[in-house]
Amino acid sequence: MGLINISDVKGLTENFSLTPDQIPGVQLWADFTDLLQITSNSSNNIAQVSDKSGIGNHLVQASSNKPTLKFDGGNGYSCANVSSNQCLSKTVTYAHPFTMYIYMKLNVENGQLVFEFNSAYNTGALSFITTGSNILVIAAGSNFYFNDKRMKLTIGKWTLVRFTITSTGAAYCCLDSNAIVGADSRFSTGIAGANGITKLSIGSPDFSGTWNFDVQEVVVTNTSVSNSDDIKIRNYFFNKYKTVLPNVYYALGDSVTAGRDATSVGTNDFVTLVGAGLSAYAYNYGTAGANIGYPPTIGGANTNLNALYTTVDTRNLNAYITFEYGLNDTTSSNWAAMYKSMVQWFIDKGYNKNRLCVVSTTYDPGRPQDITTNTYLSAMASALGVRYADVYTPLQSHGGEVEHPDDAGHAIMATTILAAFA
Numbered sequence: 001m002g003l004i005n006i007s008d009v010k011g012l013t014e015n016f017s018l019t020p021d022q023i024p025g026v027q028l029w030a031d032f033t034d035l036l037q038i039t040s041n042s043s044n045n046i047a048q049v050s051d052k053s054g055i056g057n058h059l060v061q062a063s064s065n066k067p068t069l070k071f072d073g074g075n076g077y078s079c080a081n082v083s084s085n086q087c088l089s090k091t092v093t094y095a096h097p098f099t100m101y102i103y104m105k106l107n108v109e110n111g112q113l114v115f116e117f118n119s120a121y122n123t124g125a126l127s128f129i130t131t132g133s134n135i136l137v138i139a140a141g142s143n144f145y146f147n148d149k150r151m152k153l154t155i156g157k158w159t160l161v162r163f164t165i166t167s168t169g170a171a172y173c174c175l176d177s178n179a180i181v182g183a184d185s186r187f188s189t190g191i192a193g194a195n196g197i198t199k200l201s202i203g204s205p206d207f208s209g210t211w212n213f214d215v216q217e218v219v220v221t222n223t224s225v226s227n228s229d230d231i232k233i234r235n236y237f238f239n240k241y242k243t244v245l246p247n248v249y250y251a252l253g254d255s256v257t258a259g260r261d262a263t264s265v266g267t268n269d270f271v272t273l274v275g276a277g278l279s280a281y282a283y284n285y286g287t288a289g290a291n292i293g294y295p296p297t298i299g300g301a302n303t304n305l306n307a308l309y310t311t312v313d314t315r316n317l318n319a320y321i322t323f324e325y326g327l328n329d330t331t332s333s334n335w336a337a338m339y340k341s342m343v344q345w346f347i348d349k350g351y352n353k354n355r356l357c358v359v360s361t362t363y364d365p366g367r368p369q370d371i372t373t374n375t376y377l378s379a380m381a382s383a384l385g386v387r388y389a390d391v392y393t394p395l396q397s398h399g400g401e402v403e404h405p406d407d408a409g410h411a412i413m414a415t416t417i418l419a420a421f422a
Contacts, residue, residue: 018232020101021053025223027094028200029053032069032216033077044069046080049088057200059088067203070214073105075158075241079214080202081107087116087203097224099164103237106155107212114161114213116201158216160237164224216241247280253324256362256413257286261404268407271322273414278320278421292325292338317350322389322417324359326373327403340380347384357387357420359413363395364403389413389420 020029029052031037039048045066051057061067065086073079080088102115202215219233251257251271259269265284266272275282323343329335346356358381360374361367374392381388391413395405398412405413 018236019052020219020233020236023219023221023225023229023233025221025225026053026219027055027092027222028057028059028090028218028220030059030088030202030218032080035078038069038078040066040069046088049080051090057090057092059090059200059202061086061088073158073214073216077216077241079105079216081212081214082203083212084210085203087201089199089201091199093198094222097164097222099162099221099223099225099230101217101219101233101237102161102215103158103217103241104161105158105214107214108210109155114202114211114215115218116199116204158241160234160241162230162234247278247318247320249275249278249280249282249320249322251282251284251286251322251324253286253322253359254290254328255286255288256327256404257284257322257324258288259284259286259410260288261406262410263407268410270405270410270413270417273411274320274322274417277414277418280320286324289328290325291328292335292342318352318355320355320357320421321346321351322357322359326361326370326377327367329373336376336380339377340384343380343384343386347386353385354387355421357381357389357417359389359417360392362403362405362409362413363392363398367403387420389417391416 020026030049031052032049034052037050037052038046039050040046046061046069047066048058048060051059067080067082067086067088069078070081071078082088100115104114200220202218203211217237225233249271251274257271259265259271262269269284271282271284271286323339325339326335329339343356343358347353358377360377361370364370370392374390378388378390394412394416395409398409
């Protein structure tokens with residue numbers, strides 16, 4: 001391979017209409033695709049990447065543990081390769097909340113320490129790492145802020161990782177692009193010992209371990225970032241790197257969606273089966289007794305609406321969504337209007353109507369009112385221009401189903417819903 005002309009490397013001349021330094025609260029913008037910001041030696045060992053935020057938080061490494069500059073990260077842009085005990089750091093002081101965006105690629109399985117932002121990993125430091133099977137973890141020593149098995153990186157794939165630590169210690173994380181998961185996941189339990197940022201470090205100068213990853217850009221803010229600004233920052237990454245949002249499936253519903261009477265939720269429930277059929281990651285927001293009408297007849301009002309509105313990634317307008325309600329709503333005075341307004345909310349946001357599906361109630365011979373309910377749901381779906389899955393009829397033919405399907409019933413529901421999406 002011959003030498004690469006710097007003028008031919010993307011990132012030097014390309015312009016993106018909005019850049020991270022225009023977002024309020026940005027304290028670091030480290031861009032390894034901009035070769036003019038990188039100080040390296042003849043062996044391409046990086047001594048400094050300059051901070052493009054204007055704050056002056058340049059990340060440096062004075063010792064021999066310098067990351068390596070790679071002129072092509074596999075997607076046409078230069079990047080920093082950071083392996084065991086290598087790092088670039090800057091001492092700072094920020095209180096909670098703070099938000100971090102990292103565009104990165106794991107190169108090896110397990111044991112990855114990507115970013116450290118406190119003083120010493122083993123003494124209550126907060127580090128962003130991956131653990132077994134490349135699951136993302138935000139941890140302070142042996143204590144976890146965030147540990148969700150859904151947040152899994154794919155080896156060799158560039159991914160935008162975003163997370164926020166709030167003033168109460170709560171954390172949430174999001175993966176985009178080539179990750180296995182694409183939507184938000186939140187973990188609300190804080191831990192002792194996390195007092196904000198005292199160090200910004202790609203890799204770690206304090207922890208001896210095994211890691212090997214590539215990084216192209218890091219953006220850190222000293223705010224929790226508003227939804228509108230978050231969309232702007234992530235759109236900057238998407239426009240620049242031409243990443244693609246993954247297939248995601250959100251299932252809203254009551255105990256049927258939650259998988260009651262399936263022998264193994266996560267294996268035999270209809271949500272898991274539909275997700276597999278769509279080649280999409282399935283997020284199950286089923287809640288037993290959930291209602292959409294008010295006053296509620298069972299459980300709490302709008303249980304899953306609140307969960308979805310605060311969790312759904314509203315940029316991914318091609319997400320698949322199923323709505324499975326009605327069993328708990330027959331005596332709620334306004335359930336029909338609430339149901340329609342719920343689906344309309346997603347339409348108004350710009351979601352793909354062909355990926356919104358209203359699901360009928362299940363079959364229970366002791367509930368003749370379900371016929372009236374499903375007549376309304378079918379007409380509502382047609383009027384709104386979304387899909388409708390009649391699971392009532394095939395479950396009735398299957399027999400033996402009393403409100404909560406068994407494994408065979410869940411399989412029937414999945415087949416029917418997949419047919420509705422086809």
